[in-house]
Amino acid sequence: MPTATPLVHIVAIGETISSIALRYGLDMGAVLAANPDINPNTLTAGTEVIVPLGDSTAQIGTVAEPLALTVETPVCASTFEGGLHCLALVRNPLDQPAAEVAAAIILLNPDGSESRSITAPMLLNKIDPDQQIPAIAYFPPPVASGIIPVAELVSAIPAADSGFGFLPAEVVNEQVELNGQSAVVFGEVEISGEPGEMVVLRVAAVAYDESGRLVGSRLIDIKTELVPGDAADFKINLFSLGGRIARVAIFAEAYQDK
Secondary structure, eight states: OOOOOOEEEETTTTOOOHHHHHHHTOHHHHHHHHHHHOOOOGGGTTTTTEEEEEEGGGGTOOOOOOOOOOOOOOEEEETTTTTTEEEEEOOOOSSEEEEEEEEEEEETTSSSEEEEEEEEEEESSSSSOEEEEEEEEEOSSOOTTTTTEEEEEEEEGGGGGGSSSOOOOOEEEEEEEETTTTTEEEEEEOOOTTOOOOOOEEEEEEEEEETTEEEEEEEEEEEEEOOOOEEEEEEEEOOOOOSSSEEEEEEEEEEEEO
16 A cells, blocks of 8 residues: 655644644654654744654544643734734643643634634743743734634643653742833743753743733743753843733743753
């Protein structure tokens, strides 16, 4: 029997290996195995991903149900070029951390029909119990007028089942300078692991206004070598999508650099 021709998927803005695997009803490991040259942590729009259907075709339509996280209504703001930035806050009410979390952010027309949608990854790769971290998406112009943004959870798996080698990371000595619609965040992150181990450190800052409404977020990545007793410094400049920033929450995660 001839081998089935693999399907080539062109990555769109906001897509992840996990969301692509879910779309075709495949295990994420199978997609990664078919694409050994792709780093899932640096996936960019326009990348060609081989979708290994073949004998796995029967799996389509048997996508595993994501963990029961909750997603709030997106907060969106227009950009000067006519695009739209959207943030949807994801909450983890469970007693276990979740990973590979993504939400579909959908723009509805006034009549309720779908205008556009994007699978938006969460700001960090992992969300711990009782945490809330946004998923982010950008819709390039043109964006129809009168749209209504909604969001729904697409993927979420137990962190222990993900391909990340997460390490304990704690934010210490944090300082936040509020400046109306902007803020500057400083601090350090202490990471536990083997001395000399190379790790990727992710620090996220999430801004809220006086009413507790999500108004902005920013993420930075740092590659560093673990040195006993040392902590990694960070600085984040954060801007609001609308309204004054009243509070900033800071999150950090670290995982082995592969």
